[in-house]
Amino acid sequence: MKPVKVGLLGLGTVGGGTVTVLQRNADEIQRRAGRGIEVVIATARDIKKPRAFDTSNITLTSDTQAVVDHPDVEVVIELIGGTSDAHTLVMRAIDNGKHVITANKALIAKYGNEIFAAAHAKGVMVAFEAAVAGGIPIIKAIREGLAGNKIEWLAGIINGTGNFILTEMRDKGRDFADVLAEAQALGYAEADPTFDVEGIDAGHKLTILSSIAFGIPLQFEKCYTEGISHITAADVSYAEELGYRIKSLGISRRTDKGVELRVHPTLIPERRLIANVDGVMNAVLVKGDAVGATLYYGAGAGAEATASAVVADLVDVVRTLTADPENRVPHLAFQPDALSDLPILSMDDVETAYYLRLEAQDKPGVLADVTRILSEAGISIEAILQKEQAEGVATVPVIILTHRICEKQMNDAIGCIEALTSITGKVVRIRLETLDGK
Numbered sequence: 001m002k003p004v005k006v007g008l009l010g011l012g013t014v015g016g017g018t019v020t021v022l023q024r025n026a027d028e029i030q031r032r033a034g035r036g037i038e039v040v041i042a043t044a045r046d047i048k049k050p051r052a053f054d055t056s057n058i059t060l061t062s063d064t065q066a067v068v069d070h071p072d073v074e075v076v077i078e079l080i081g082g083t084s085d086a087h088t089l090v091m092r093a094i095d096n097g098k099h100v101i102t103a104n105k106a107l108i109a110k111y112g113n114e115i116f117a118a119a120h121a122k123g124v125m126v127a128f129e130a131a132v133a134g135g136i137p138i139i140k141a142i143r144e145g146l147a148g149n150k151i152e153w154l155a156g157i158i159n160g161t162g163n164f165i166l167t168e169m170r171d172k173g174r175d176f177a178d179v180l181a182e183a184q185a186l187g188y189a190e191a192d193p194t195f196d197v198e199g200i201d202a203g204h205k206l207t208i209l210s211s212i213a214f215g216i217p218l219q220f221e222k223c224y225t226e227g228i229s230h231i232t233a234a235d236v237s238y239a240e241e242l243g244y245r246i247k248s249l250g251i252s253r254r255t256d257k258g259v260e261l262r263v264h265p266t267l268i269p270e271r272r273l274i275a276n277v278d279g280v281m282n283a284v285l286v287k288g289d290a291v292g293a294t295l296y297y298g299a300g301a302g303a304e305a306t307a308s309a310v311v312a313d314l315v316d317v318v319r320t321l322t323a324d325p326e327n328r329v330p331h332l333a334f335q336p337d338a339l340s341d342l343p344i345l346s347m348d349d350v351e352t353a354y355y356l357r358l359e360a361q362d363k364p365g366v367l368a369d370v371t372r373i374l375s376e377a378g379i380s381i382e383a384i385l386q387k388e389q390a391e392g393v394a395t396v397p398v399i400i401l402t403h404r405i406c407e408k409q410m411n412d413a414i415g416c417i418e419a420l421t422s423i424t425g426k427v428v429r430i431r432l433e434t435l436d437g438k
């Protein structure tokens with residue numbers, strides 16, 4: 001059988017990795033796919049740039065339309081990132097009847113519903129394994145491997161840059177900006193690194209995971225995102241004293257009222273495996289009703305790690321080229337006409353446990369006032385820690401861990417605590433999840 005011809009949009013970090021892996025493992029990949037795979041055309045910003053892989057059989061161009069309109073190309077791989085040009089090019093490729101593979105999480109999270117509908121109408125596939133958690137085959141695991149389960153919740157460290165920053169700050173006391181610069185130099189960070197540190201990138205990925213876990217349309221605009229820039233070394237150290245690590249987690253949970261969809265710094269018991277996922281590594285914990293808790297770990301970014309997922313999608317697409325479109329794995333795991341209208345919950349309705357840090361005057365009755373407010377709000381205390389007064393500081397830090405409570409009740413109680421004259425400044429509030437597989 002003739003090799004499948006592929007057009008590549010973008011020869012940057014992941015594009016270069018994809019060509020390298022396709023060339024190095026060509027025989028093995030052909031044995032798996034049943035056909036050879038040839039990249040025949042690729043776009044690059046600088047066509048003349050020397051490259052570490054063989055480009056002699058690839059037409060290099062700066063004309064992106066030439067790739068999606070190429071008559072011989074059956075599969076277009078989109079690795080240019082961003083959502084403007086990528087959206088136009090992917091829609092045009094689909095319109096031209098080409099299958100699409102993308103690593104673009106922002107594109108899928110924001111325009112996936114439209115893209116999948118167009119692909120369905122044209123009978124082509126859009127594969128996006130590389131969009132979430134780099135090389136970890138998490139889309140395949142949830143969409144196919146866990147297809148017998150009712151998924152209850154998932155929680156993931158799905159931004160390598162953010163995890164790298166938190167890890168380096170904790171282990172080496174390094175400066176936030178310094179670690180971010182290193183992640184940028186290593187090619188892990190997004191073009192706009194605020195996407196990494198403000199939880200936007202993780203929000204894109206979580207939106208995708210949540211849709212395939214629960215069979216709901218993609219709704220990135222309803223995803224709550226909170227970054228890591230306000231996490232202090234003091235909070236990291238108090239959390240450690242209490243047996244917790246602070247990680248930026250993407251959490252999605254199905255409840256009776258709707259689906260939680262949230263990215264924020266979270267305390268996790270340090271004995272959990274996921275609490276020990278450090279550096280740029282990613283991990284996703286998925287709880288299914290039949291299988292229980294399952295954990296997927298690996299490199300969440302990087303040239304060849306991400307290429308691993310791109311090439312796996314390519315093999316899938318090539319294997320199913322001859323399959324009847326109705327018998328393919330659905331884009332969002334559930335059949336398009338069987339998606340559920342479960343609402344995404346607002347943060348006010350989300351239930352979680354909390355870490356609170358307050359600065360209190362060291363005098364009788366202060367703690368009693370605080371605990372009375374919590375008790376009247378129906379908030380139960382799990383642990384409390386009062387640190388000694390530091391020299392020259394008028395207040396003492398008090399750390400409180402609470403049991404699970406609705407966020408609205410917690411916010412109201414925090415408002416009352418901040419209004420006490422014996423409490424200085426804002427209460428630091430970090431959510432806490434035990435992730436105990438129940």
Ligand code: HSE
Nearest residue numbers: 159160161188190301
């Ligand atoms: N900026 C992303 C990260 C790259 O740091 O995880 C992979 O999506």
